[in-house]
Amino acid sequence: MWTTEKDNYQRVFKAGEALGQEITTLRLENGQLASENQVLELKSKELTALLPELAAEVRGLKVRLDRAQSVSTTGFNVQTPATVRLRDSVIYDTVPVRVFDYRDGFFSVEGKAIGNRQHLELSYQDTLVQVVYRGERERPWLWIFSPRKLMQRVSLKNPNAHIHYTQHIEIIQ
Structure with missing residues (x-):
């Protein structure tokens, strides 16, 4: 014991x-x-x-x-630091949009900047x-x-x- x-x-x-x-x-x-x-x-x-x-x-x-x-x-x-280029696009002939995306073996970032807002889609694996x-x-x-x-x-x-x-x-x- x-x-x-x-x-x-x-x-x-x-x-x-x-x-x-x-x-x-x-x-x-x-x-x-x-x-x-x-x-x-x-x-x-x-x-x-x-x-x-x-x-x-x-x-x-x-x-x-x-x-x-x-x-x-x-x-x-x-x-992970990333530098991406913004591309200009136009939606509905009046709304300017800047689009970007970044990918490596682990991260995927897609986004667009409309006016003063940014919309991001992030994924990590x-x-x-x-x-x-x-x-x-x-x-x-x-x-x-x-x-x-x-x-x-x-x-x-x-x-x-x-x-x-x-x-x-x-x-x-």
Whole structure:
């Protein structure tokens, strides 16, 4: 009984430390950037206590927390500078319109300027790749007797995208 309580305490303590860690950014062999951090291992009650907003989000998806295997969240932002040429057009022979469009592999922006108004149609598509794996050992000096940490690596295909937040939580039954 005492050892299980001690193990639970250590697991929750490590999860608290992992919550405060910054994510690590790596450059992959193909030149893309990937972000990496430690995976949290929590029971559903601990997840509710430590991260109530995330637990509420899972419940909002109509999934019971005790049935979930893992929860993953990732936040990213994209900044792509674009310069486009405005083309003059005329609608109904009296309304001057300036039209523009921009496309790359991820963004599509189409718009028109009528008078002092601009009408835009934006779309964005990207692919997020996530891998959860067993990384370095917790205590490398203990060699094979030390378990490996669960690590998460996340990458976006868009080179202009930057991952600023990622979290993966394994829910222990």
